Structures are given as structure tokens and as C-alpha cells.
Amino acid sequence: MIDYTVSSHMTRVVRDAALRAGVAHSELAHLPGLEPETLADPLLRVPTASLVRIWELIARNSPTGAGIRAAETAAQGRLHVWDYLFTIAGTFAEGCRDAARYLPTVTDPGVEMTVIEEDRRLTITYGIALYSPSAVTAIDEFAMALMLKRARDARGPAVVPVHVALAHEAPKNHRHLIEAFGTRSIDFGARANSMTFLDLDTEPPRLPGPDDELGVILRRYADGLLENSRPASGWHGRFRSEVAHALGEELSLELVAQRMAMSPRTLQRRLSDLETTWRDEIESVRHERAGTLLRETDLPVQSIAGRLGYTDARALRRAFHRWTGQTPDAYRRAILPRT
Incomplete structure (x- = not known):
């Protein structure tokens, strides 16, 4: 069972963000699951509690924009197979659906991602579990900024959402969010984090080709990863x-x-x-x-x-x-x- 755990790939991304934010190595060393051998094994899973604690330390050292900065460093491939499932699909909607289906390959299975298509709009919702108040802002912003980064990886750097909703309360100043998301249409205190895109699939789906077979291979690999992953002792x-x-x-x-x-x-x-x-x-x-x-x-x-x-x-x-x-x-x- 991998409930209440996250992937070693996600943990490395957040741990590196903590170190850049000035969190001391000594504050991380005792956390379960952060041993080098655990973080080097894609089949080993880290306790979710350890990841939340890292976010708390990040928020303490860097209270504004920490989640945005962490997402900026999550280059394509750092989150392993999930990144490629999100970005190689024939349409953006297909990539989002694969990302939702295989989200547990990177994060806690209790976290849900949904994809809603309505008219020419596509909305991704990302709900999180009840984390500590000191960490929730950074986690919300990281999740949405990461989704936008993958959207841009898939459809180009000019992609801008038409609306963003964040579950945490509004900060005193959210200029950093306007700059990161490229829109002023940002709401706070929502029931779930969400991001809406318009007309990202205006071109017809491409004809079947090598990428479709690659998608089959990646999905099989992701299924095997979920089946064989285990919590790190x-x-x-x-x-x-x-x-x-x-x-x-x-x-x-x-x-x-x-x-x-x-x-x-x-x-x-x-x-x-x-x-x-x-x-x-x-x-x-x-x-x-x-x-x-x-x-x-x-x-x-x-x-x-x-x-x-x-x-x-x-x-x-x-x-x-x-x-x-x-x-x-x-x-x-x-x-x-x-x-």
C-alpha cells in the first residue's frame, strides 16, 4: 500500500527547494524517507508527513512565493514518467487526463486531480488533503504553478490560463502570482485549487504515430510503478x-x-x-x-x-x-x- 506516501522524485524536488530557501541540512536529515538510498530508488515512497514538514520549513524561511519558485525548478523529467504522460499526448486534454489518472505516481493517492471539459474551456482541479496551515499556501501555489509549467511544456511558453482559483486565503499582496500565472483573474478561498484554459486544442488531433505507441509504453510503465512501489522503511x-x-x-x-x-x-x-x-x-x-x-x-x-x-x-x-x-x-x- 502506498497511501500516505509520495514519490522519491517529488520529494527530491521539494527537498532541493528547501535547501535553496536556506533550510539547514540538519533540519532535514532526521526526517523519515530522506536517506540518499531512498531518494535514488523510484520504487521507494516517502511518508507524506515528511514532505509536509519540508514545506513547513520552506514556508518558515521563505513565506512569500516559495511554491512558485519550487515549481520553476521542476524541469521536464524531474517527476519521472508522470511528466511525459502529461506532455506527449495528441491533445492537451488527453495529456491532462493521463496526468490525473497517474497522479499517484508522484504524490499521495489521497490527492485528487480532475479534468472538466466544457465548450472550449478545460479546467484542471487539484484538491489537497488537510495539511498544516503554515504549509498549505506554498503547496497550493506549487501545485498550480507546476500544472501551468507542464501545460507550457506541452503547448508552448505562451500558454496563459483564463482563470486560477486557490484554496488558501488571499495574501496581502499577490503580485507574484499575477506574474507567475500571467493573469489577474485569480480567486482565493476556493473549495479546490483549479486552473482554466481556453482553446488549447484548436488544432485537430494529429494522426496516430510513434508518440501513441510511446504513450502505451509509458502507461504500462506507470501501472507497474504503482503496483510495485512500496513505502521506504x-x-x-x-x-x-x-x-x-x-x-x-x-x-x-x-x-x-x-x-x-x-x-x-x-x-x-x-x-x-x-x-x-x-x-x-x-x-x-x-x-x-x-x-x-x-x-x-x-x-x-x-x-x-x-x-x-x-x-x-x-x-x-x-x-x-x-x-x-x-x-x-x-x-x-x-x-x-x-x-
Whole structure:
């Protein structure tokens, strides 16, 4: 499931915008999903919460026009297959429909894009989830400016919308938006972000050709991307996995740090950034692992205690009672199906 996640491509665009806005590397380093190996993998997805936090930091450092500037740097191709689906179609309307259908390849599946054709007008609507108030303005403006940029990539730099609606409240001055969108017809406080174009498909659709076959290939690729993408575990997930694997060994912070290719000091600092400690993490992993073994196996409590690194079953029983208010045996009885 990729709900509540966004693509690594989108994350790179917004992260780079944050760095240009003066956000410090240290403020980004602890966010889940921003590890270099995650951002380099098109199949790994970053928590939406991390992206929203980056937007909050951008808005704090650059309160006016941050979303517009971020969109300006999102050159064709930076958002991977979605960019090309938007721009290679035979008509602008077809490209918009493909962009709407495959929007989850770049952003949270909870975000919706719709395409409405009426007379000679085409309106793109882009609704966002409930983000923090400090981030919503930048996100609204980024989304609409990105749509306009792709429209210009597809139909030329002279494309100008006849109307723009933004969901956030009107700023004190929106001259930067007039300049970015090329129109004074901008409304605020709308129910959804939207942009309307007029007569972008005045020419008849071109005859079928190589681009149509390319479109088929790109759509198949996008389908595969959605099917095979997965949330990134991030360094914290890998850390907990390493702890779980080492529970029955001579568990130590030095051992886990070595397996994660970092120094013990760096590991402790990263845990501190997440407002947790080595001791708290060991407790949490043991609690989680104990519950799993009690639910999914018929191992005796003594064996489970050994797998969790306890000297005997009594130590596990004391810890489990502290975590749950129950003994391991009572917990197991409570979850067994009644016959």
C-alpha cells in the first residue's frame, strides 16, 4: 500500500527547494524517507508527513512565493514518467487526463486531480488533503504553478490560463502570482485549487504515430510503478530490524551501529533527533517482537524469552506485565480463537 506516501522524485524536488530557501541540512536529515538510498530508488515512497514538514520549513524561511519558485525548478523529467504522460499526448486534454489518472505516481493517492471539459474551456482541479496551515499556501501555489509549467511544456511558453482559483486565503499582496500565472483573474478561498484554459486544442488531433505507441509504453510503465512501489522503511525501520535480529545475540549499540555502517555516536544522535533513546528502542522492539511470537507461534514462553535476549522466562513475564498489564500466558489465551 502506498497511501500516505509520495514519490522519491517529488520529494527530491521539494527537498532541493528547501535547501535553496536556506533550510539547514540538519533540519532535514532526521526526517523519515530522506536517506540518499531512498531518494535514488523510484520504487521507494516517502511518508507524506515528511514532505509536509519540508514545506513547513520552506514556508518558515521563505513565506512569500516559495511554491512558485519550487515549481520553476521542476524541469521536464524531474517527476519521472508522470511528466511525459502529461506532455506527449495528441491533445492537451488527453495529456491532462493521463496526468490525473497517474497522479499517484508522484504524490499521495489521497490527492485528487480532475479534468472538466466544457465548450472550449478545460479546467484542471487539484484538491489537497488537510495539511498544516503554515504549509498549505506554498503547496497550493506549487501545485498550480507546476500544472501551468507542464501545460507550457506541452503547448508552448505562451500558454496563459483564463482563470486560477486557490484554496488558501488571499495574501496581502499577490503580485507574484499575477506574474507567475500571467493573469489577474485569480480567486482565493476556493473549495479546490483549479486552473482554466481556453482553446488549447484548436488544432485537430494529429494522426496516430510513434508518440501513441510511446504513450502505451509509458502507461504500462506507470501501472507497474504503482503496483510495485512500496513505502521506504528508512534508517529507523532498518535500525529496528537490526535490533530485532540481534536480540538473541550479544546485543549492543556498537554492534547495531556497525551493521548500519555508522558510528555509535551518530546512531545515538539520530535516535535523539527522533526524541527516543537506545534503551527505549530496545524496550519497544522487545514488546513488538514478544507480541508477534505469542500470537503467531506456539513457542513456550521460555523459548520466547531467549529469542528476546532475556536470561529467563521470569524476566520476560515482568517486562510483559509492565508493557500490557498481562502475563504472556494470559495474553496468548486472550487472543486464541475460542472453540
